[in-house]
Amino acid sequence: MPELTVSLGDRSYPIRIADGLLDTEAALPITGPCLIVSDDNVGPLYAERLKRAIGRPDCPLWQMPAGEPEKNLQRFAELLQAMAAQGLSRNATVLALGGGVIGDLAGFAAACYMRGIAFIQIPTTLLAMVDSSVGGKTAVDLPAGKNLVGAFHQPQAVWIDTSVLATLPEREFRAGLAEVVKYGAIVDVGFFAWLEQHADALLAKDPTALANAIAHCCRQKAGVVARDETEQGERALLNFGHTFGHALEVIGDYGTLVHGEAVAIGMQLAASYAAHLGLAPDADSKRLQQLLSRLGLPTALPSGVDADLLVAKMRLDKKAVSGNLRLILWHGIGQAFMTDDVDASGLRNFLNRPIGPA
Numbered sequence: 001m002p003e004l005t006v007s008l009g010d011r012s013y014p015i016r017i018a019d020g021l022l023d024t025e026a027a028l029p030i031t032g033p034c035l036i037v038s039d040d041n042v043g044p045l046y047a048e049r050l051k052r053a054i055g056r057p058d059c060p061l062w063q064m065p066a067g068e069p070e071k072n073l074q075r076f077a078e079l080l081q082a083m084a085a086q087g088l089s090r091n092a093t094v095l096a097l098g099g100g101v102i103g104d105l106a107g108f109a110a111a112c113y114m115r116g117i118a119f120i121q122i123p124t125t126l127l128a129m130v131d132s133s134v135g136g137k138t139a140v141d142l143p144a145g146k147n148l149v150g151a152f153h154q155p156q157a158v159w160i161d162t163s164v165l166a167t168l169p170e171r172e173f174r175a176g177l178a179e180v181v182k183y184g185a186i187v188d189v190g191f192f193a194w195l196e197q198h199a200d201a202l203l204a205k206d207p208t209a210l211a212n213a214i215a216h217c218c219r220q221k222a223g224v225v226a227r228d229e230t231e232q233g234e235r236a237l238l239n240f241g242h243t244f245g246h247a248l249e250v251i252g253d254y255g256t257l258v259h260g261e262a263v264a265i266g267m268q269l270a271a272s273y274a275a276h277l278g279l280a281p282d283a284d285s286k287r288l289q290q291l292l293s294r295l296g297l298p299t300a301l302p303s304g305v306d307a308d309l310l311v312a313k314m315r316l317d318k319k320a321v322s323g324n325l326r327l328i329l330w331h332g333i334g335q336a337f338m339t340d341d342v343d344a345s346g347l348r349n350f351l352n353r354p355i356g357p358a
């Protein structure tokens with residue numbers, strides 16, 4: 001299994017990927033004070049294993065209820081209070097053990113506590129392994145929008161133990177596959193074709209196919225982050241489907257669709273909209289729809305979603321500039337691009353009609 005590096009000068013860090021990485025006693029030693037942050041699904045399953053792996057049976061565990069609605073300012077404040085109550089000092093390390101919710105929230109707390117302390121990402125969902133754990137974006141949500149409060153704060157390391165996927169609920173596993181597809185969709189037609197060939201193996205959690213997909217995505221993400229850490233250009237392409245998706249999550253109060261499902265619908269909307277505008281072949285939009293559907297992901301707007309409301313929420317997305325929409329669209333598979341030239345009323349009309357190839 002590979003070890004990759006996110007190259008950021010003196011803030012560079014390793015991504016270690018292995019099946020059973022957490023199984024060897026003291027294999028991942030931690031010095032100084034530490035705190036494991038997790039949720040009430042993952043903590044009971046893996047916190048003890050992590051304590052053994054870091055050689056620190058004494059490391060305290062802070063747990064919160066699972067789920068996106070918990071990625072909020074209140075939990076953030078509670079975590080900071082817990083860090084202070086534990087007496088964590090500047091040389092402490094926060095260990096974020098969980099999916100993207102825990103990684104984002106614990107990372108943001110580490111970014112703010114004493115103006116920034118170390119943290120390590122130990123992602124336990126497929127989505128977090130291939131995307132959120134790498135790159136240093138940390139945040140919590142506001143009722144007004146996703147990830148509206150946050151910071152760039154790079155972890156010291158990312159430790160990926162693929163064996164933990166065995167306990168991940170099937171719906172969450174499939175949601176993670178949406179972010180895997182995204183890498184092919186935006187810049188890598190070869191990887192997209194590989195995914196088409198290996199969709200069944202991935203769904204069956206074939207260890208080799210999974211390891212290849214995770215390593216490939218991490219390698220891509222590490223490269224993008226090294227070239228464009230603070231999202232001045234290329235990194236924005238990773239938001240393909242996310243402006244639509246975040247708005248759908250907000251409309252559903254973060255409780256209807258899980259993040260990866262919202263991203264799957266968002267990618268399909270972006271692809272269909274690009275085809276509708278004559279910017280991309282309709283055939284590529286259909287290919288995306290077929291792959292997402294094979295992976296058990298939704299591709300159509302949920303019934304009852306109001307197009308006006310959706311576009312209004314999209315304007316609140318962080319990527320919008322002065323209230324103007326900014327979208328990632330594509331010229332076809334592997335050819336994503338960013339545009340500020342979005343006609344909001346045209347988009348509303350498009351969303352109000354039956355959607356593309358769904």
Ligand SMILES: NC(=O)c1ccc[n+]([C@@H]2O[C@H](COP(=O)([O-])OP(=O)(O)OC[C@H]3O[C@@H](n4cnc5c(N)ncnc54)[C@H](O)[C@@H]3O)[C@@H](O)[C@H]2O)c1
Pocket residue numbers: 039040041042045066067068071098099100101102104124125126127128131132133134135136137138146147164165166167168169172175259260
């Ligand atoms: N920072 C970034 O760059 C970035 C990128 C993409 C997504 N995100 C964020 O990531 C979040 C979504 O992350 P997610 O999809 O991992 O969701 P999540 O963290 O809510 O985890 C999904 C569910 O799976 C459970 N779970 C996690 N690992 C498990 C395991 N191994 N076994 C059993 N249950 C397990 C969790 O308790 C939770 O109920 C969103 O908030 C999104 O904004 C951030």
